[in-house]
Amino acid sequence: MEGAREVLEGLEQAAARKRYEALLPVQLAYLAGRDVPLGEDELAGAVRRAVFVLAAGGDPHRELDPDGEAVATLAGDLETPERRSAYSAALAGLHAQARDLPRVSHMLEELIRDREDAWRWLACALLAEELAEE
Numbered sequence: 001m002e003g004a005r006e007v008l009e010g011l012e013q014a015a016a017r018k019r020y021e022a023l024l025p026v027q028l029a030y031l032a033g034r035d036v037p038l039g040e041d042e043l044a045g046a047v048r049r050a051v052f053v054l055a056a057g058g059d060p061h062r063e064l065d066p067d068g069e070a071v072a073t074l075a076g077d078l079e080t081p082e083r084r085s086a087y088s089a090a091l092a093g094l095h096a097q098a099r100d101l102p103r104v105s106h107m108l109e110e111l112i113r114d115r116e117d118a119w120r121w122l123a124c125a126l127l128a129e130e131l132a133e134e
Contacts, residue, residue, distance in 0.1 A: 005097050007031055012101040024107045026066075026128065028094065029121035032111075035090035036083050036122070046077035047130045054127070064131075066117070066124045075123035087122060088115065 011028070015021045054070035064071060095108040111118035 004031060004094060008094065008098045008101055008104050012098075012104045015103040021103075024103070025111065025121045026125045028091075028104065028107055028111060029118065030125035030129070032087060032090035032094055033122045033125060035093075036086045038078065038083070043078070043126070046074055047127060049077060050074035050123075050127050051130065064124050064128055066120045071120055071124045071127060074127055075120050078123065078126075079119065084115070084119065087119065088112070091118060 008031075011020075011024060015024055020027075050070045050073045053073045054064075054068075057069065091108060091112050095105060095112060098104045098108055111121065
């Protein structure tokens with residue numbers, strides 16, 4: 001993953017200063033997600049459905065919940081064995097680059113250990129990206 005080391009170092013520094021520490025899982029999921037093959041049209045449709053689910057539950061600009069219905073909808077719509085495999089490989093690749101970054105390495109280990117949680121964090125990151133663009 002080109003340029004990932006610099007991003008990982010920045011995330012480690014921010015987490016060490018307790019800045020944005022709560023965002024670490026979604027940031028790492030997003031970074032690893034760059035290696036997941038997602039077609040633009042399919043992604044756009046899946047994100048649109050997730051936004052509708054989010055809006056049906058109230059304010060679509062409220063804080064996203066990785067365990068929420070909108071994130072679960074997006075995660076389910078995008079899930080394929082090939083994508084899961086690519087995502088797992090990307091997380092492992094990031095972990096290999098982050099071995100000397102304790103906070104980032106620990107969070108990557110958590111994401112690698114809990115594949116379901118990690119997949120929801122990726123969906124959460126993709127949904128957050130869409131909402132940020134609005």
